[in-house]
């Protein structure tokens with residue numbers, strides 16, 4: 001499988017008052033299309049920082065981020081934003097759906113922003129809600145959906161623009177174990193069907209053990225982890 005996301009020697013330092021804090025220090029990682037990688041690391045070790053850099057929301061202090069065959073390190077802000085919209089999908093612990101729109105419309109919006117026709121956007125949104133096994137709720141607004149259903153919609157929205165990379169930060173952290181399990185199964189189907197490279201931060205060791213491999217952060221580097 002081809003590599004869809006690669007971090008090469010990524011470093012990230014923050015100034016905290018007079019002190020410099022090194023959070024990432026030569027972090028390397030490559031994720032193939034269709035591969036699911038769990039990121040399991042203690043609080044404060046740099047998971048969010050890593051996801052933000054991998055997702056082109058933040059620039060590393062040093063090193064390179066390659067998405068597909070594109071080296072994104074030297075892109076200006078505008079080009080980086082365009083690349084992010086096209087190539088990266090995000091799922092957070094809380095769904096951030098637009099409350100006044102239906103599930104279907106929430107999945108259509110990012111596609112319309114990128115210039116897809118209403119007809120095409122609607123067709124893809126329906127397909128994705130089907131993969132997430134939530135077609136019956138397509139016309140409902142987020143407030144009318146359960147937590148698990150809301151998160152299914154958020155996942156469908158994250159992949160609406162056919163990204164190469166899916167980044168998730170505790171995507172089922174807000175759900176009870178059974179719902180979490182069902183949402184995770186649907187997420188897995190989607191990753192495989194769409195050939196996404198997925199990096200999923202989670203504290204849930206059981207879910208992590210069902211992914212292709214598990215990594216952690218140690219001394220600012222990405223290292224393999226066993227459960």
Ligand SMILES: Nc1ncnc2c1ncn2[C@@H]1O[C@H](COP(=O)(O)OP(=O)(O)OP(=O)(O)O)[C@@H](O)[C@H]1O
Nearest residue numbers: 014015016021023042043044045046047048049050
């Ligand atoms: N903008 C910033 N300025 C200064 N320090 C920061 C900044 N962002 C993060 N840090 C520091 O970097 C370290 C890693 O933070 P990060 O949020 O990436 O950790 P995390 O592993 O995601 O933690 P959690 O699981 O609690 O969310 C922390 O010590 C944090 O205080």
